Amino acid sequence: MNRPTPRFRTVLYRGLRCRCPQCGVGHVFQGWVKLHDHCSECNLQYLQDQGDLWAYLVAIDRALFILPLIILIYFRLYIPSSAWLYLLAAGLLTGFIYTLPHRNGIALGLDYLVRRKWGDLSAASVPPPPADSK
Numbered sequence: 268m269n270r271p272t273p274r275f276r277t278v279l280y281r282g283l284r285c286r287c288p289q290c291g292v293g294h295v296f297q298g299w300v301k302l303h304d305h306c307s308e309c310n311l312q313y314l315q316d317q318g319d320l321w322a323y324l325v326a327i328d329r330a331l332f333i334l335p336l337i338i339l340i341y342f343r344l345y346i347p348s349s350a351w352l353y354l355l356a357a358g359l360l361t362g363f364i365y366t367l368p369h370r371n372g373i374a375l376g377l378d379y380l381v382r383r384k385w386g387d388l389s390a391a392s393v394p395p396p397p398a399d400s401k
């Protein structure tokens with residue numbers, strides 16, 4: 268692992284663009300949201316285990332969609348006209364579906380940063396080079 272760890276903001280931007288969190292070049296998905304196993308450019312294995320992204324996705328989804336929906340439902344009790352509520356709920360639902368690959372990419376980037384810091388990509392987990400190599 269000779270690459271420097273990219274900055275947090277860089278990894279989020281790469282995830283938003285559905286690009287590899289390490290190099291920013293390789294495409295993360297094949298099709299809509301089916302994840303490639305490895306990056307085509309830097310050969311990074313995207314996920315150590317299947318299902319590693321669910322905690323990040325739950326946190327992102329709650330922040331972006333569930334909390335606004337709760338606020339919408341709460342304020343509906345005090346506003347007699349509900350046309351705006353249905354309009355905003357439809358907008359949120361459309362955004363929820365449309366941004367699925369982007370949210371997955373951001374979650375993959377966050378997982379990558381955690382793996383770089385404490386997981387299988389950290390400096391402590393990389394074995395030292397053999398003594399006879401020069």
Ligand SMILES: [Zn+2]
Pocket residue numbers: 287288289290291292293306307308309310311
């Ligand atoms: Zn890559």
